[in-house]
Amino acid sequence: MKEIKQRSSCPISTSLDVLGDKWTLLILRDMVFAGKSTYGQFLQSAEKMATNILADRLAVLESQGILTKAVADDKKSKFTYRLTEKGIDIVPIIVSLILWGAKHYLTDINPALLEELQTGKDAAIEKYQRLAREKSLA
């Protein structure tokens, strides 16, 4: 049970109590946009998260009900992490971070994705939420 201390009753502050660090949202990015679902897959990302940090953040996300952990279907030595509806509700935050980062810094975002987000942000959010929902049922 990784507890989170709520610094104030402000919703922004509370969101940051849970998500406000350099790693947590990268795990969720990997789940939503790269279809990742295992510890080993998260470790392979370009940012090279340390193993202890990853284990800690996964425990926080699980205890906050943002994702669930279950033994994988194919191997008993593997776990599958899945997004809950609360986790899927984070997609708009991730999308807003993509748009700001891509606008103000040099990044290598997929041009098709950027176009999709710029021309129909709400529709794109719904699309990725639907895809995440389908994946989380698998």
Next chain:
Amino acid sequence: MKEIKQRSSCPISTSLDVLGDKWTLLILRDMVFAGKSTYGQFLQSAEKMATNILADRLAVLESQGILTKAVADDKKSKFTYRLTEKGIDIVPIIVSLILWGAKHYLTDINPALLEELQTGKDAAIEKYQRLAREKSLA
């Protein structure tokens, strides 16, 4: 010159390199939604930021071109911090954090603001961006 290390070329990762901590977005919240613009005003927020952290984050935000610092009009011993267009572009991120936090945690968000954001998110974002833009010219 507070430099930021870009961990990868991913736009989400880059946004988090700049904004990914527990305090930075609270400063921006105070500017956008509480009309705050001075060091002393930021210190008064409910979350009680330490003075050294505040000074550090303001320096990062200034060096990243998210806000500007200028001697206040009324007192020469005071500084006024103003949002740049790059800073105003962060409003959608803040709004998405408000909506997620208010939906999934017990907070005391202003019901009128919540209603406004839920019924017309894009319009509300534009409104607060316009208000911030007007204030930043004052």
Next chain:
DNA sequence: CTTTGTACTTGCAAATTGCAAGTAAATATA
């Protein structure tokens, strides 16, 4: 000319991060 206001800076203990190595159970291979 002393006190107050505003914006920091400094010093230090505590907490967090980051790196490397080690552990444990399940699975694959010889």
Next chain:
DNA sequence: TATATTTACTTGCAATTTGCAAGTACAAAG
């Protein structure tokens, strides 16, 4: 069946960051 590999962590420790309290510097007020 014995050994090696895969997968998911845990542990130890140094380095960095945070958080708290006190101190500094300059302008403005009394």
